[in-house]
Amino acid sequence: MxxxxxxxxxxxxxxxxxxxxxxxxTSPLALKAISENLSKINMYPSREEHEKVKNQIVTKMKREYINVNEKQIVLGNGSDEVIEFFIKFGIRKFKRPKVIVGDKTFAFYEYCARSYGLDVIKVPLKNFGYDTEKIIETAKKNSPCLIMICNPINPTGKIIPKKELEDFINEIPQDSFLLSDEAYFEFAFYLNCKDWRGDDYRSALQLNIKRPVFISRTFSKAYGLAGLRLGYLICDFSDEIERHISPPFNVNYLAIKAGEKAILDIxxxxxxxxxxxxxxxxxxxxxxxxxxxxxxxxxxxxxxxxxxxxxxxxxxxxxxxxxxxxxxxxxxxxxxxxxxxxxxxxxxxxxx
Amino acid sequence: MxxxxxxxxxxxxxxxxxxxxxxxxTSPLALKAISENLSKINMYPSREEHEKVKNQIVTKMKREYINVNEKQIVLGNGSDEVIEFFIKFGIRKFKRPKVIVGDKTFAFYEYCARSYGLDVIKVPLKNFGYDTEKIIETAKKNSPCLIMICNPINPTGKIIPKKELEDFINEIPQDSFLLSDEAYFEFAFYLNCKDWRGDDYRSALQLNIKRPVFISRTFSKAYGLAGLRLGYLICDFSDEIERHISPPFNVNYLAIKAGEKAILDIxxxxxxxxxxxxxxxxxxxxxxxxxxxxxxxxxxxxxxxxxxxxxxxxxxxxxxxxxxxxxxxxxxxxxxxxxxxxxxxxxxxxxx
Known part of the structure; x- marks a missing residue:
């Protein structure tokens, strides 16, 4: 496509x-970090430098009432790359050729899945939101290796309300991996705290879920770093992904340095x-x-x-x-x- | 691994x-370009901006007596990413699970191939150079989808002499794709022009070859941009790779801007x-x-x-x-x- x-x-x-x-x-703190580190761009970025960003992400997520540790996080060249890690990891684990996405949602899910030769089943949206029942039914019938959703939804702006999301995650087949792409998390969650539209939005990580989920987040939106490419994946398989799937120097040095500071700029x-x-x-x-x-x-x-x-x-x-x-x-x-x-x-x- | x-x-x-x-x-021209474009890193890099770098690459390669056009070039997040494009493209075309690399050469070939579940056959080096006869023999026996070499060779520093390279490329099976990773091209080629060690080094693109070859190059070495991540692939399938395999925003904006200027800094x-x-x-x-x-x-x-x-x-x-x-x-x-x-x-x- x-x-x-x-x-x-x-x-x-x-x-x-x-x-x-x-x-x-972009955050002035991030811009300052870039200017201060220009003399080092002849050198390769390192995993040690990834750790510093991961520390900051853990701290940020504590403010969101989410407990993660550094070992659950893997950084990517934008959240696009961590979505690709998710796809590659799912293919390795399940060796089944089907994935499910919402029809007319963020185009990269389909684009990337097809680049691996996967069959993409698209479940139509219902009133601009996900038809979670239909996704569950389709998943039970088709045994996809992967299901990919975004929440909030690009391009409709809608969310899956927290109770529905909890039920959805618990009901999809245990042998399909789920990615919840939370690229717009900061807009939904921080507005939620102002009781903007009631209290209906939660990250999948803020719910009581008893199965592995994969969450992608990005520095491209609320943190203003789209051009520098920095995203991250949170899941229980991050260590395995980092050791066997992630390229060794995937995130550029200035993104690492900018991200470390941008996330501090409350x-x-x-x-x-x-x-x-x-x-x-x-x-x-x-x-x-x-x-x-x-x-x-x-x-x-x-x-x-x-x-x-x-x-x-x-x-x-x-x-x-x-x-x-x-x-x-x-x-x-x-x-x-x-x-x-x-x-x-x-x-x-x-x-x- | x-x-x-x-x-x-x-x-x-x-x-x-x-x-x-x-x-x-890093080249002062590149550093200046970065500083001048910091205000735009909240925006996504674009394919139009890739074209400007490709134009400069074409100009540079003319100085190397190589005729390529922009349509043969695809940019990557370092040459690591374009090596991954090559692997992904080869799997799509041939659907065979084997690749051949030189034993004890650049670790990324094996790492990346294994991340796709491919079997990696390693042919030992001979006197610190490639044993091209042995690779040909192994390829004829095993029908790999891909063969990956580097020239100059990391980590031995040796090359495949131009005549041997020409014979090698002509003799490997037609239904295997060959990647020649020329990350260190500038050191070998520009020194060659001083008659350093005679006149024995050539890029695969400078030979008279009648089959598709894939060449990877990088801005990480001679151009001092390792930390920013910019590499490129040259082949006759670049358009297909860009439309179906390359992620849409794979190269960060500052790498694009820096690369465009670095390559001018003779x-x-x-x-x-x-x-x-x-x-x-x-x-x-x-x-x-x-x-x-x-x-x-x-x-x-x-x-x-x-x-x-x-x-x-x-x-x-x-x-x-x-x-x-x-x-x-x-x-x-x-x-x-x-x-x-x-x-x-x-x-x-x-x-x-």
Whole structure:
């Protein structure tokens, strides 16, 4: 399959709302760490340096009421790479050719699984969320080696409510591995603590689950490091993955150094999720918007070609046709002033 | 298998001669490009940005009398990743479980092949070089999907002479893919032009070969970007690999920006290979040294534990026991002043 890339423009006078990045750029602490370590980029990154980032991740997760230890974490070249580790590990363990994903969800699950020659079974979403019953039924029938979900869901912004998630994880077959991709965790969880939409979101790691689950997280979204590529996997097989699957020098040195500091920058995270909370409230006031727990909103728009008209006004949003959502756009939460400009121009185009 | 890492020390007062890195750090042009692009690391790298690096690679290779076009090149997260692309592509095409590598050569070939569950057949080296006849014979008997060689050879520093390489490539079975890993190409080729050891080294791409070959190269060695991770594969299937195997955002943004400029910095390359030429002449004057075309020298040392004694004197070299070369060390070509200190202390230890 062809990968559905977002359109990219170099011109800096575009408002970029098409790829779920952090509108404030990158944490100043991370940028400082990069500048201070430029003299060492002729040297290979090391596993010892991975350990320092893992320590910081453990500390961060304690703030999320999650107990993990460093041995459960493996770092990757973006969360894409740890998703690939999960796929490779599952194939090694089960040697079965099928995987299940949600239809019209994050394209990388299907892309990567197909690159290994796996059969991809796509279960349709139901009201923009996962149809967990249907996934369970499909899994029981097809014996997939792997099931991959994202929570919050890219691109709909919805979540699997915590009770449903707990039941789902307990009911899928024991001999299928489950990946829960929590790339947008920080937006859903930290907003949850403000009682934004009640108390319905939890990480799979915050539930009482009695089976192995694989969780992927990323520094690309809330931490603003998409370009540097740093993600991580949490599971009970991380040591085995690191010794037999992960390439020895997979994460670049500046990502390691930046990640170690970015994760300490609680002010930057706070500013990011506060802005996101306020941006979501504005975007969701638009007719056709699906309520979102992430840093983007899927919007059904009656006017055809709204995407191109926005582009003519120098605003890039995601045209969701290539994802299979005809008549939808996906708008990332930019800075409040960017969202306001988007909203104004969007309404103007609709009223023309 | 466990990956044989080099030992790493943070203390800056060690002389680091254990991992084949560039002793001059990184090209100033590359460092400038990194600093100028820090404000964009919250954004995803793009295929369009890959194209700019590919253009520069094409230009560089013209200087090497090699005609390639951008469509034959695929970029990777270090050359490790493009070696993995090669393995994945070979498995897709041939669906046979065997690969052939040289015994005691670059550990990643075996590590990565095993991570895919492949059987690895290791053909012993002969007088520190490849036994090309034996590889051909083994390939005819075993029908491997893949054969992986490095040229110059890590860790012996030897090459396959150009005539032998041409015959070898023409004689291996047509239904096995061949990877020639040319990570140390710049050291061998640019020194060759000075008539260093006659005129015996050529890239597989500089020969008259009538079958597909896969070449990997890297920015980690001569260009001093090991920590940033940038490598590339050259073959006739690059487009297919990019569309179906390469992850969409595999190379980090700063590596892209640094690579684009590093490859233009001919002065830095010249300084690096000149220093290497002079460093090799000093290191090869040591008894037990194997003549090298790369940026390191394998040395047989009668004194046991020389490795630890050097470390006590704050010089790190590679202990080659874990590679299977008992009684050998591998010494990278540092700056001339570092090599001179090494030589002095090395002789002192031997004479104790």
């Amino acid at each position: 062809q990968y559905p890339f977002a359109e990219k423009y170099d011109a800096s006078d575009y408002i970029i709302l098409n790829s779920n990045i952090n509108p404030f750029g 002010d930057f995270l706070q500013k990011t999720v506060e802005n996101n909370y306020n941006g979501l409230r504005i975007l969701e006031s638009i007719e056709g918007a699906i309520p979102s727990w992430a840093n983007f909103v899927l919007i059904k728009v009656k006017k055809k070609d709204i995407y191109n008209e926005l582009k003519n006004n120098r605003i890039l949003v995601r045209n969701m046709e290539q994802y299979g959502f005809e008549g939808f756009i996906r708008v990332s939460v930019g800075k409040i002033e960017e969202i306001e400009i988007f909203q104004k121009i969007f309404r103007k185009i609709l009223n023309q | 466990q990956y044989p890492f080099a030992e790493k020390y943070d203390a800056s007062d060690y002389i680091i001669l254990n991992s084949n890195i560039n002793p001059f750090g 002065d830095f390359l010249q300084k690096t290979v000149e220093n290497n030429y002079n460093g090799l002449r000093i290191l090869e004057s040591i008894e037990g040294a194997i003549p090298s075309w790369a940026n390191f020298v394998l040395i047989k040392v009668k004194k046991k534990d020389i490795y630890n004694e050097l470390k006590n004197n704050r010089i790190l070299v590679r202990n080659m026991e874990q590679y299977g070369f008992e009684g050998f060390i591998r010494v990278s070509v540092g700056k001339i002043e570092e090599i001179e200190i090494f030589q002095k202390i090395f002789r002192k230890i031997l004479n104790q």
